Amino acid sequence: MTRSLFGSLSRRQFIAGSAALTGAGLSSGALAQDIDDAAAEAYDPLRPPPEPEPPVKRNISAFRSMRWEPYFDNLRNGAILVDLDSRALHYWSEDGNDYRLFPSSVPLSEDLTRKGRTKIIRKVDGPGWAPTPNMRKRNPEWPAYIPPGPDNPLGTHALYLSWKYYRIHGTHDTRKIGRRSSNGCIGLYNEHIAELFALTKVGTQVLLI
Numbered sequence: 001m002t003r004s005l006f007g008s009l010s011r012r013q014f015i016a017g018s019a020a021l022t023g024a025g026l027s028s029g030a031l032a033q034d035i036d037d038a039a040a041e042a043y044d045p046l047r048p049p050p051e052p053e054p055p056v057k058r059n060i061s062a063f064r065s066m067r068w069e070p071y072f073d074n075l076r077n078g079a080i081l082v083d084l085d086s087r088a089l090h091y092w093s094e095d096g097n098d099y100r101l102f103p104s105s106v107p108l109s110e111d112l113t114r115k116g117r118t119k120i121i122r123k124v125d126g127p128g129w130a131p132t133p134n135m136r137k138r139n140p141e142w143p144a145y146i147p148p149g150p151d152n153p154l155g156t157h158a159l160y161l162s163w164k165y166y167r168i169h170g171t172h173d174t175r176k177i178g179r180r181s182s183n184g185c186i187g188l189y190n191e192h193i194a195e196l197f198a199l200t201k202v203g204t205q206v207l208l209i
Contacts, residue, residue: 063101068092077119077203080168080196082106082186084113084208087178089168089186091196102196105176105187112184114163120204122160123197129154132165135183156190157197161206168206169193 063086072079072092081090084106091100107113126148136142146152155170168186170193176182177189186208188196 063088063103065099065101066090068096071207071209072205075205077205078200079205080120080200080207082168082206082208084115089188089196091199093199098199100195100199102188102192103178105171105179105181107182107184108180112182114166114184115208118161118163118166118206118208120159120168120200120202120206121162123200123202124158124160125197126156127152127154127158127169132183155187155193157193159193159197159200159204168196 066081066083068075068079068081068090071081075092075094075096078094079092082088082104083090087104087106089102089104091102092098128148129146129152130144131139131142136144150172153171153173154167155172158167158169160167166184168188170190171177171187172190174189176187181187
């Protein structure tokens with residue numbers, strides 16, 4: 001996914017650069033047109049910018065550690081807890097000595113959200129992606145399949161759950177993490193899904209709350 005035009009610039013650097021361009025003979029109108037053209041070229045209909053959300057007070061508990069005992073009877077095969085409200089994924093190893101906490105994306109709406117218990121049934125390094133039948137109905141212009149690579153919505157790794165079409169996966173579009181932005185799956189930064197991929201196994205317990 002192409003990064004934002006100014007993703008690597010600080011506000012001060014951008015202002016200074018804009019001033020320099022204006023001084024070199026570029027009008028502010030011409031500069032704005034160039035920026036608009038570049039943004040239009042970078043737009044990807046398969047990964048549009050997340051919809052704006054109403055301002056909310058930050059949940060200060062979102063990234064506090066949690067205990068597994070209220071949610072699981074045991075840690076056999078390890079356990080993953082996805083808290084949809086705080087948009088965080090918690091992982092515990094089978095022996096309980098390894099605990100990880102990752103920010104995540106969550107489904108766009110309640111009708112796309114599924115809660116309850118499931119488990120990992122398949123692990124794929126370099127997944128391909130195909131839209132579900134419902135996605136094809138909503139977006140008939142989408143391709144039938146996208147192979148592994150930088151354009152793949154599943155990122156670098158995917159953990160397939162026992163619920164059909166549901167996965168925990170990476171994303172090349174980092175704007176989505178911490179937002180309501182998925183069609184039902186749980187998304188992580190690519191570096192985090194790679195870490196979780198190495199820790200989990202087929203049979204790891206998963207609970208979405």
